[in-house]
Amino acid sequence: MSAVIPIAKDSGCADLPVLRERGQREVFCGLTGIIWLHRKIQDAFFLVVGSRTCAHLIQSAAGVMIFAEPRFATAIIDERDLAGIADANEELDRVVRRLLERRPDIRMLFLVGSCPSEVIKLDLSRAAERLTREFLPQVRVLNYSGSGIETTFTQGEDACLAALAPQLPAAGANDPASLLVVGCLPDVVEDQFARLLGAMGLPRLAFFPPRSSQAMPVVGPNTRFLLAQPFLNDTARALELRGARRIAAPFPFGVEGTTAWLKAAADTFGISADAFGQATLAARERATKALQRHRERLQGKHIFFFPDSQLEIPLARFLSRELGMQLDEVGTPYLHREHLRQELDWLPPGTQLSEGQDVEKQLDRCRALAPDLVVCGLGLANPLEAEGIATKWAIELVFSPVHGYEQAADLAELFVRPLLRREKLTREAVCS
Ligand code: SF4
Numbered sequence: 391m392s393a394v395i396p397i398a399k400d401s402g403c404a405d406l407p408v409l410r411e412r413g414q415r416e417v418f419c420g421l422t423g424i425i426w427l428h429r430k431i432q433d434a435f436f437l438v439v440g441s442r443t444c445a446h447l448i449q450s451a452a453g454v455m456i457f458a459e460p461r462f463a464t465a466i467i468d469e470r471d472l473a474g475i476a477d478a479n480e481e482l483d484r485v486v487r488r489l490l491e492r493r494p495d496i497r498m499l500f501l502v503g504s505c506p507s508e509v510i511k512l513d514l515s516r517a518a519e520r521l522t523r524e525f526l527p528q529v530r531v532l533n534y535s536g537s538g539i540e541t542t543f544t545q546g547e548d549a550c551l552a553a554l555a556p557q558l559p560a561a562g563a564n565d566p567a568s569l570l571v572v573g574c575l576p577d578v579v580e581d582q583f584a585r586l587l588g589a590m591g592l593p594r595l596a597f598f599p600p601r602s603s604q605a606m607p608v609v610g611p612n613t614r615f616l617l618a619q620p621f622l623n624d625t626a627r628a629l630e631l632r633g634a635r636r637i638a639a640p641f642p643f644g645v646e647g648t649t650a651w652l653k654a655a656a657d658t659f660g661i662s663a664d665a666f667g668q669a670t671l672a673a674r675e676r677a678t679k680a681l682q683r684h685r686e687r688l689q690g691k692h693i694f695f696f697p698d699s700q701l702e703i704p705l706a707r708f709l710s711r712e713l714g715m716q717l718d719e720v721g722t723p724y725l726h727r728e729h730l731r732q733e734l735d736w737l738p739p740g741t742q743l744s745e746g747q748d749v750e751k752q753l754d755r756c757r758a759l760a761p762d763l764v765v766c767g768l769g770l771a772n773p774l775e776a777e778g779i780a781t782k783w784a785i786e787l788v789f790s791p792v793h794g795y796e797q798a799a800d801l802a803e804l805f806v807r808p809l810l811r812r813e814k815l816t817r818e819a820v821c822s
Contacts, residue, residue: 406734406743408725413748416769417698417723418447418785419538421504423546425452426789428461430574431599433497436462437489438536439482439514440504459493467508478512486521490529498530498603500550505537530557530603542723544621544700544788547574551599554606555628558598561610568594569655570607570634572625573618576791577601582673583642583794586652589669590661609634614658616651618642618793620733621700623726640732642793643701643801644708645677650732673795680799681712687806689714694756696766697721697747698784705765705787705801707736713802717741718759721752763809780812 421444424436438444445464452462465485467478482501490496499521501514514533521531534549535541541549551572561568569592571583580597587595596607598615611633617626620641630636639654640647649670656666693715695702702722709715717737721744727734737743744752749770756764757777764774764781771781782805792801 406737406739406741409742409744411744411746411748411751413746413751415542415723415747416696416749416767417538417541417747418451418543418767419505420536420541420543420546420549421447421502421538422451422543422785423536423550424448424462424502426574427547427550427599428452430601431498431603432601433495433603434461434500435489435493435496435498436500436502437486438462438464438502438504439467439509439512440464440502441506441509442466444504444506461496463489467506467512478508479517482512482517483521483524486525486531490525494528496529498532499525500553501531501533502546502550503533503535503537505539510537532557542698542700543785544619547619548622548624551622552624552628554599555609555625555632558606558609558632560632561608561613563611565608565610565612566594567612567614567659568596568608569637569659570609570613570615570629571595571597571618572615572629573622574599575618575793579791579793579797582796583652586669586673586795587655590652590656590665592655592659592661614655616655617729619701620704620726620729621724623724623729626729636729638731640707640736641701641704643704644712644798645674645681645795646712646736647704647708648677648793648795648798649674670795677795677798681802684799684802684806685713687809688802690716691763691809692716692718692759692761693763693765693805694718694759694761695720695722696752696756696764696770696784697723697744698765698767699788700724701784701787702765703730703733703737703743706741707733708801709805710738710741711736712798713805715805718761719744719752719755721745721747723747763805778812778816780808782808 428436501518503514518531518533532553534553536546598607609632613634614637615634616637626636637654637658639651642648642651702720706717706720710717719742725745764779765784774781791797
């Protein structure tokens with residue numbers, strides 16, 4: 391049963407109708423996060439404890455590594471192993487020992503749980519503790535769940551970072567204030583943000599997760615953190631438990647979002663408006679100019695978001711405010727009101743939000759609205775394309791560098807391309 395519920399006034403986003411649905415969902419599971427996490431933490435290994443289905447997902451989504459040894463694998467647990475949990479634990483320990491003998495470069499090992507019933511019965515947190523005792527100081531073993539039962543695919547990153555947060559070295563109460571940027575960012579984007587924040591005069595800055603498990607940032611009561619991704623609820627809570635405090639900000643998508651995100655950090659650290667303006671002006675102007683040609687293509691076009699990546703609300707804000715798109719419906723798997731407060735305030739009045747999914751009903755709404763572009767998961771994209779609707783795969787928005795000024799035009803282009811492809815297909819169909 392679905393209901394339209396106005397968001398409470400104290401959320402700062404009154405008047406936006408939210409359709410809450412709890413039906414069948416079409417989303418990837420949290421294992422998908424391994425694809426970008428293993429690229430980021432370059433001495434970590436992700437061992438999925440799962441079924442053959444999990445192995446297929448990881449193998450096909452992450453591809454085969456030709457030039458380097460892979461840093462992910464699946465330990466397949468099948469029905470046979472249900473006979474004895476003790477045997478399954480021993481088998482897991484044997485697999486880990488073999489792996490670490492063969493791969494002395496691994497410094498951090500994540501046991502990643504999955505949803506098959508035979509895996510759920512295994513206590514991976516105890517396995518991680520047991521194996522950490524055996525392999526420290528060379529290797530730390532942690533665990534998190536990438537299960538697809540209750541999650542959407544970006545929650546894999548949240549679960550991974552939330553597992554890592556309690557392991558971060560403690561900063562002292564007298565340590566100077568520092569900024570922690572939280573969320574996996576491509577190295578090139580991280581470097582751009584480091585340059586901008588450094589140019590403003592921000593003295594102490596770290597990124598989480600870091601590129602090496604041996605360079606974990608310190609965290610403590612003088613740590614202020616800025617979320618780079620809107621899906622890091624558990625991670626934020628875990629950092630707050632360590633004493634760190636979140637800086638409220640919109641997310642760094644597009645010129646406006648990036649400026650407000652950087653400004654929130656600058657204000658927190660007492661950086662002057664002049665220093666902020668000087669550090670950001672050139673990049674802001676470049677990005678604004680680069681967006682212009684995409685605005686000509688996207689202005690007035692209607693877009694419909696199915697819930698998938700949890701980036702939907704910040705992206706909808708960017709597309710509507712900076713590129714003039716019309717938002718037909720903005721679906722999100724979960725609506726984190728607190729983290730999205732500024733984003734919601736920036737959506738046009740009356741924007742239809744939906745939280746959760748009842749896929750058949752949502753497809754009916756989408757067809758009735760006939761948007762120019764639909765953002766959705768892979769499973770829905772092909773059927774919608776076959777019906778003549780242009781689609782954008784939500785997962786591509788997480789894999790691509792899309793944060794910050796230098797990527798603002800690339801992000802817009804990701805929405806232009808499917809429209810151009812659809813126009814071309816329509817022209818060819820008319821001509822033939
Ligand atoms: S974790 Fe669950 S949803 Fe994900 S691939 Fe494995 S079986 Fe499928």
